[in-house]
Amino acid sequence: MADNLIAPSILSADFARLGEEVVNVLNAGADIVHFDVMDNHFVPNLTIGPLVCEALRKHGVTAPIDVHLMVEPVDRIIPDFAQAGASYITFHPEASRHIDRSLQMIRDLGCKSGLVFNPGTPLHYLEHVLDKVDMILLMSVNPGFGGQSFIPSALDKLRQARKIIDDSGFDIRLEIDGGVNVGNIREIKEAGADTFVAGSAIFGKPDYKKVIDDMRAELANAK
Ligand SMILES: O=C(CO)[C@@H](O)[C@H](O)COP(=O)(O)O
C-alpha cells in the first residue's frame, strides 16, 4: 500500500492567519493540505474558494493541495480550482449530474480526481468510473463542520473500499475524513486508509508537530 499521508484540514485553522498556519503545519510534518470548500447549499456552511487556494500558492505553499468540494454543481468551479493550483479535486457524486464527465474534466485540467462518499452514500458509484479515480475519500462524519465524532461504521466501509481498490489494480489513494485523532488513527489505518485528514485534532492543539509525530507513531504500530 502507498505511504501514509497526513492531511490537516485547514477548516480548523485560524483563518485570520491562514498562510502562516499552513506553513506551520507543513513545517510540523504534514504531507498535504486538505482544503474544504462549502457552499451553504450542498452543506450547511460556507467556507473558502479558488482565490484562497491561489493565495496559498502565492504565499509559497508547494505541498499538494487536496480540494474537497462540498458544492453543487461541481463542474462550474472545477476549472477555477485547477487554475488556482489545486493538486487533488474531489467531489460528492450527489453533487454532479455526470460523474464520469466531472472526473474526466479534473484529469484533463492536470489534477488528480476523486469521489467523496458521505456516511450514508453507497460505494456503488465507483462501479463504472474506477479507471478515472485517483482518490476515494470516505467521510466518517456528515460533511459541513469540523470537530465532529468519528462514525464507527466508516471502518467497515474502509475495508470494503480497500478491497475494491486492491481488486482493481489501479493506483488509488484511500482517504478518510472526519473525527480522526491520535486515539483512533491506528485502527483507521488497519481498516485500509492511507491518507488521513485531521482538522480539530491538529489545529486544536498548540504543538502541531507533537500531534503529527504521535499520529505517525500510531501508524507505524498498525498491523
Ligand atoms: O470535510 C470536512 C467536514 O465537512 C472535514 O475535512 C473536516 O474539516 C474535518 O475536521 P475534523 O473532524 O478532523 O475536526
Ligand SMILES: [Fe+2]
Ligand atoms: Fe474535508
